[in-house]
Amino acid sequence: MDIRSEIPARDIERFFSKALEFSASARSLILSQLAVGFEVKRKADKSFVTSADLRVEEYLRELIRRQFTGHGVIGEEFPPSNPGAAFQWVMDPIDGTEDFVHHVSTFGSILALHYRGLPLLGVIDHPALDLRVSAAFGLGTRKNGERVILTDLDPTAIDGSERVTLSARANFIKHRDDGALFDAVVRAHPNHRIYRSCYAHSLAAIGAVDAAIDYGEAIWDIAASQILLEEAGGKFTIVREWDTAAGRLYGVMMGKPAAVDRLARIFNQ
Secondary structure (H helix, E strand, O other): OOHHHHOOHHHHHHHHHHHHHHHHHHHHHHHHHHHHOOOEEEOOOOOEEEHHHHHHHHHHHHHHHHHOOOOEEEEOOOOOEOOOOOEEEEEEEEEOHHHHHOOOOOOEEEEEEEEOOEEEEEEEEEHHHOEEEEEEOOOEEEEOOEEEOOOOOOOOOOOOOOOEEEOOHHHHHOOOOOHHHHHHHHHHOOOOEEOOOOHHHHHHHHOOOOEEEEEEEOHHHHOOHHHHHHHOOOEEEEEEEEEEOOEEEEEEEEEOHHHHHHHHHHHHO
16 A cells, blocks of 8 residues: 555645645745846855755745644755654755756756655746646646646657657766766667756656656655656656765656656666
8 A cells, every 4th residue: 555545635735735835936036036146156066056046945944844844854955854754845946056057947946745755746847937847646747737647658669769858978977987878878769858957857747758867866856756757647767876975866767658668678788
């Protein structure tokens, strides 16, 4: 039995409604920061962090603290709060900060609620694109409020023409030398696309691409993706995971089940 089934449907609906409210508030704040400007710094790993990242996460944490006192929060920019709680809100206030810094519209804001390690709801919002993908356990996946149901590929039609998106090759070699995996995928799918933020996850959830591969990501980068895909009728799988000084990292695939299964075979060879 799925332990998420023990949560009353009315509670899931209430959590989901609040998550959408939180996401809308974060969108407004992000757009205001784009309009007035923000400070940009580099972290120890040379990645970007902006004053907008910090402000949005602080704001979301405060909203959650007020509404759900007993829940925990895991975020990219600040230490976890209430780490022993069964309910954990997981967030990346601005995923694709490099895109945000350079005003590339594919950046997004990720917010999810996990229950005992399983995703209960998830929202990926792209403020500059007016695109929000959301889902909750038993409630389906939605694109800007409209229900999304993925249509699977013909599992017998293998010709490399599936629409596949990947994170950059740099993701495959930054923490471990898995460049050969990237090379194998792009040889099998020469018409692939590269997206380095949660935009690829959103595209997979709404069926705009057949499958997406992301690599070397932290829990907050993938926190919403599993529920988004599964509630749409898609598949999400972790194909690699490993520990680093910065924490556990993941390699994941998501999309239409047949496409994910085919890609997984490349990783399992």
